[in-house]
Amino acid sequence: MQNMDIDIEDPRWAALDIEALCETAIGATLVHLCLPLDAEVSILACDDARIATLNAEFRAKPTPTNVLSWPSEERAAMRAGGLPHPPEPDPSGMIELGDIAISYDTCAAEARTAGKNIAHHVTHLVVHGTLHLLGYDHENEQDAALMEGLEVEILGKMGLDDPYRES
Template sequence: MLTDTIVEDDRWSDLDIETLAEGASRATLGHLDLDPAQFEIAVLACDDTRIATLNAEFRAKPTPTNVLSWPSWDLSAETEGDAPEEAPEADGEPESLGDIAISWDTCEREAKESGKLLADHATHLIIHGVLHLLGYDHVRDGDATLMEGHETAILGKMGIDDPYRDH
């Protein structure tokens, strides 16, 4: 398994977050021509209270958010709009790409507000988190364009609509 999912909030079980996280992570790595057998990703499926605590601890923002990620390496591109550095390949055992946390409450609220299926929105957020683990970001405009392009392409391959387009 590429992902190791810890379910702290039982509401995620009804969505089968383990299978969803595994599929989204594999689709992301496959899209980038990376071998899923080379990596591991830890996923924490939690609620707004837990993610707000993590957001405060790691980003000094004491509010809930939809998804957080903690990459094992800083692979970010120096030049805006450039692809990040490649993740190191495993030498024997799979390498940890890092950790992702996703909040049920925020994910559910955003899905309802945007008229999206909860599973589709959660899939998008996991893909978003995995891309962060791989050095992609959206702070600078050129980087955001690159990251969103990958998200849209990956979701499209999975049969999920472009989250950045109104439908």
């Protein structure tokens, strides 16, 4: 990836090398979807307090969550289960995707509860967030099946287990 801006607000992320995890996950997502790697993404690696504030502000849900995404433009498909509109590069060839916030506390708790490697779980959530930036969602059954299928394929190519399969 050419242009990833990462703001690490919670120092616990440093031990995970969040920058490398994000670069790998975003790159794998773009490659899988045959999109250029010249993409611009901003990442906020924070804690539960910060993500709860963002969740309240943008989704009216004043609780922590694992990952939030803000696409730079609306790309959603016109029909349930359809493919989103691909991002258009600017004149320099760069595609602006948007912003992702991810909470250490929630990610660590989810990984611990599920008996998963935290780096693998975070990689999954960054792939998930990147797909949201690209217009995918899980608001209905058809869209969820499409998005989850892509997540499983992308993570599989990275050598990671299906995050939706019970261990």
